[in-house]
Amino acid sequence: MLELRLVQGSLLKKVIEAIKDLVTDANFDCSATGLSLQAMDSSHVALVALLLRSEGFEHYRCDRNMSMGMNLNNMSKMLKCAGNDDIITIKGDDGGDTITFMFESPNQDKISDFEMKLMDIDSEHLGIPEAEYHAVVKMPSSEFSRICKDLSSIGDTVVISVSKEGVKFTTRGDIGAANIVCRQNKTVDKPDEATIIEMNEPVSLTFALRYLNSFTKATSLSESVTISLSSDLPVVIEYKIADMGYIRFYLAPKIEDDEEEIKS
Amino acid sequence: MLELRLVQGSLLKKVIEAIKDLVTDANFDCSATGLSLQAMDSSHVALVALLLRSEGFEHYRCDRNMSMGMNLNNMSKMLKCAGNDDIITIKGDDGGDTITFMFESPNQDKISDFEMKLMDIDSEHLGIPEAEYHAVVKMPSSEFSRICKDLSSIGDTVVISVSKEGVKFTTRGDIGAANIVCRQNKTVDKPDEATIIEMNEPVSLTFALRYLNSFTKATSLSESVTISLSSDLPVVIEYKIADMGYIRFYLAPKIEDDEEEIKS
Amino acid sequence: MLELRLVQGSLLKKVIEAIKDLVTDANFDCSATGLSLQAMDSSHVALVALLLRSEGFEHYRCDRNMSMGMNLNNMSKMLKCAGNDDIITIKGDDGGDTITFMFESPNQDKISDFEMKLMDIDSEHLGIPEAEYHAVVKMPSSEFSRICKDLSSIGDTVVISVSKEGVKFTTRGDIGAANIVCRQNKTVDKPDEATIIEMNEPVSLTFALRYLNSFTKATSLSESVTISLSSDLPVVIEYKIADMGYIRFYLAPKIEDDEEEIKS
Numbered sequence: 109m110l111e112l113r114l115v116q117g118s119l120l121k122k123v124i125e126a127i128k129d130l131v132t133d134a135n136f137d138c139s140a141t142g143l144s145l146q147a148m149d150s151s152h153v154a155l156v157a158l159l160l161r162s163e164g165f166e167h168y169r170c171d172r173n174m175s176m177g178m179n180l181n182n183m184s185k186m187l188k189c190a191g192n193d194d195i196i197t198i199k200g201d202d203g204g205d206t207i208t209f210m211f212e213s214p215n216q217d218k219i220s221d222f223e224m225k226l227m228d229i230d231s232e233h234l235g236i237p238e239a240e241y242h243a244v245v246k247m248p249s250s251e252f253s254r255i256c257k258d259l260s261s262i263g264d265t266v267v268i269s270v271s272k273e274g275v276k277f278t279t280r281g282d283i284g285a286a287n288i289v290c291r292q293n294k295t296v297d298k299p300d301e302a303t304i305i306e307m308n309e310p311v312s313l314t315f316a317l318r319y320l321n322s323f324t325k326a327t328s329l330s331e332s333v334t335i336s337l338s339s340d341l342p343v344v345i346e347y348k349i350a351d352m353g354y355i356r357f358y359l360a361p362k363i364e365d366d367e368e369e370i371k372s
Numbered sequence: 373m374l375e376l377r378l379v380q381g382s383l384l385k386k387v388i389e390a391i392k393d394l395v396t397d398a399n400f401d402c403s404a405t406g407l408s409l410q411a412m413d414s415s416h417v418a419l420v421a422l423l424l425r426s427e428g429f430e431h432y433r434c435d436r437n438m439s440m441g442m443n444l445n446n447m448s449k450m451l452k453c454a455g456n457d458d459i460i461t462i463k464g465d466d467g468g469d470t471i472t473f474m475f476e477s478p479n480q481d482k483i484s485d486f487e488m489k490l491m492d493i494d495s496e497h498l499g500i501p502e503a504e505y506h507a508v509v510k511m512p513s514s515e516f517s518r519i520c521k522d523l524s525s526i527g528d529t530v531v532i533s534v535s536k537e538g539v540k541f542t543t544r545g546d547i548g549a550a551n552i553v554c555r556q557n558k559t560v561d562k563p564d565e566a567t568i569i570e571m572n573e574p575v576s577l578t579f580a581l582r583y584l585n586s587f588t589k590a591t592s593l594s595e596s597v598t599i600s601l602s603s604d605l606p607v608v609i610e611y612k613i614a615d616m617g618y619i620r621f622y623l624a625p626k627i628e629d630d631e632e633e634i635k636s
Numbered sequence: 637m638l639e640l641r642l643v644q645g646s647l648l649k650k651v652i653e654a655i656k657d658l659v660t661d662a663n664f665d666c667s668a669t670g671l672s673l674q675a676m677d678s679s680h681v682a683l684v685a686l687l688l689r690s691e692g693f694e695h696y697r698c699d700r701n702m703s704m705g706m707n708l709n710n711m712s713k714m715l716k717c718a719g720n721d722d723i724i725t726i727k728g729d730d731g732g733d734t735i736t737f738m739f740e741s742p743n744q745d746k747i748s749d750f751e752m753k754l755m756d757i758d759s760e761h762l763g764i765p766e767a768e769y770h771a772v773v774k775m776p777s778s779e780f781s782r783i784c785k786d787l788s789s790i791g792d793t794v795v796i797s798v799s800k801e802g803v804k805f806t807t808r809g810d811i812g813a814a815n816i817v818c819r820q821n822k823t824v825d826k827p828d829e830a831t832i833i834e835m836n837e838p839v840s841l842t843f844a845l846r847y848l849n850s851f852t853k854a855t856s857l858s859e860s861v862t863i864s865l866s867s868d869l870p871v872v873i874e875y876k877i878a879d880m881g882y883i884r885f886y887l888a889p890k891i892e893d894d895e896e897e898i899k900s
Contacts, residue, residue, distance in 0.1 A: 152768070159648045178548070185525040186525075186547075186548070186550070188406065188660070189523075206548070216555070217554060217555055217557050218555070219552075220550065220552040220553070223548045225548055240778060258716070258717035259714045262713065276390070283710040283714075283752060283753065284714070284752040284753055285751045286751070288746065289746065289747045299647065317689070355493070396864055443811070446811040449789040449811065451787075452786070453786035453814070453816075481818060482817070482818050483816075484815065486812060487812045487814070488812045489811065632895070
């Protein structure tokens with residue numbers, strides 16, 4: 109039997125909104141340690157990994173490991189019916205073919221339960237090794253979102269280059285070219301507004317803006333975002349989820365010839 | 373001659389927005405007691421009845437009874453040109469084929485008059501007898517609107533069931549099923565936020581959500597809505613209009629076999 | 637060499653939004669006195685004239701006169717990437733085929749530069765003689781915008797008539813007719829909220845609402861608008877730009893037979 113009670117139900121609403129455009133169907137894996145998900149996007153280019161640790165729930169009961177296949181669009185329709193201040197409880201029976209979302213309004217006036225059919229989804233769980241990255245950039249998530257959106261009006265890809273002074277985002281398109289430089293800045297009022305660069309060696313990688321823009325749907329989950337770059341690894345874009353866990357997006361860089369990279 | 377001066381002109385704007393999607397053309401009946409309207413929707417399933425009593429107008433002159441056929445879409449276009457704080461005066465001549473809406477801005481800087489052509493509309497006035505209802509539910513109008521909208525993302529019809537403890541809204545669709553229970557709650561700060569159940573006998577009726585969602589366009593007119601249910605009568609959804617009158621929507625329940633009703 | 641630094645960068649953003657729907661491509665003329673533009677709309681019915689005087693820039697360097705052809709839609713895409721509080725610097729080389737927009741965030745954390753290709757655009761500069769007008773109306777720009785928008789829901793053209801008491805806007809369409817009168821009003825808290833009529837002789841002219849609605853895209857640039865009317869001249873609709881200059885729109889009146897004008 110499964111019963112997960114999340115006081116800050118809006119977190120679950122935001123998590124699903126953050127990934128439903130990237131992933132249509134996915135298995136939610138529930139174990140004693142928490143609720144997790146790992147899925148590729150439909151074009152098998154990007155990977156999303158979600159973790160909500162059991163400690164983050166007010167009540168967490170998971171008698172045995174369960175993998176529950178859900179259509180994220182349907183799940184989104186149901187969670188949109190929860191108020192932003194509602195407590196959300198996820199309930200399921202071992203081996204059942206449905207799951208129930210219960211929403212309780214703060215003053216307990218209104219109790220809703222939504223029952224959703226589960227699906228069988230084939231998936232293989234990829235092991236993602238911990239890695240050392242050439243550079244790790246922590247910056248305000250709204251700033252990163254704004255930059256990806258702005259550059260999309262000029263070009264299709266972005267070169268992200270990290271040096272000690274800052275991180276540079278470069279694109280080029282039919283109407284011209286654009287460079288945006290964000291400087292390291294630790295002297296801000298709130299820690300989440302800082303831009304912090306940790307760099308072992310300079311790195312410059314090219315990504316499709318389409319995917320980055322999809323990842324930034326998670327912006328409302330966290331004030332800051334962490335971008336981990338290495339020349340031989342997929343980039344990791346991580347949004348922390350309060351004290352509970354994270355959403356991580358992985359995306360392989362595009363290979364371009366050196367001359368092109370120097371030009372841009 | 374007709375001259376009706378309404379200081380809170382935004383009420384008239386809201387009234388038209390509330391019914392124009394349901395009813396295209398309708399006769400406004402003006403008599404010494406007030407301005408009223410009764411019309412079926414185009415599919416002849418729902419009925420709307422409007423009353424604005426003469427006492428609610430700052431100035432009310434109606435020399436003899438008039439029935440004025442108006443296209444509600446055109447009327448809406450004109451009333452949208454009135455500011456929300458404008459005073460609206462409706463003027464007409466006996467037997468004239470036009471009506472004039474005059475808008476005065478609060479500081480009298482700006483005076484507008486919009487002349488609209490009247491139409492001949494066949495209509496028969498239905499007598500609606502006062503009836504005893506099995507159950508009457510008064511609840512916040514925004515809550516009722518939210519529930520109808522939320523359930524529409526799951527199913528096409530809703531079963532409304534009233535018991536002493538509360539009112540339950542149930543739907544079922546391809547992606548799953550939903551139950552929303554609102555408990556009786558009289559201990560609130562504002563009377564309009566209360567949920568109050570008056571029940572003579574339990575009742576459970578099925579309605580098309582499409583119509584209910586159309587009725588909730590009247591939500592901005594009143595903080596609370598009253599739902600009167602009987603197993604052998606159309607439901608009445610009433611929104612009070614300040615001290616002036618009301619909009620009432622009537623909708624016949626859908627007939628379903630008993631087993632289906634028990635299941636949902 | 638050209639280098640124009642504008643501290644209130646949002647002004648440039650608003651200027652481009654105000655004219656880009658009317659004019660697709662235009663030459664920006666840069667001289668020692670300022671940055672200016674003059675262009676006809678694509679149907680050669682309306683003319684827009686822009687002036688941003690050099691004194692309005694924090695830094696203004698223009699070594700020799702330059703005429704720079706720009707696609708306003710592309711320019712808009714780039715300027716939308718500037719924050720509303722950003723400082724914008726326009727940079728160009730003599731005879732170069734690109735121009736650079738540099739955006740600096742207020743705290744200098746983020747520096748962007750956008751390079752746009754210039755175009756060759758044929759244009760002849762029209763001399764616009766200073767003229768005496770029969771009537772000049774100054775009114776709140778938001779009120780003028782609201783009136784043009786409101787009347788568009790009724791008719792296609794507007795008759796603007798000025799008398800000592802006020803300015804009247806009249807339209808007529810299939811669903812009826814509308815008159816809006818704004819009275820002279822100098823006794824307001826803020827000068828920009830005044831409606832002031834200066835009249836040498838009464839005037840009544842007809843204009844296409846489509847163009848007026850396009851001009852009102854400049855509403856965010858100025859709290860008030862000035863409308864200068866003469867029976868034998870195009871109307872001038874002017875929005876002042878802070879202490880820097882103006883946008884002026886010129887539109888020829890529509891010729892209608894006298895009877896039609898009297899009727900409306």
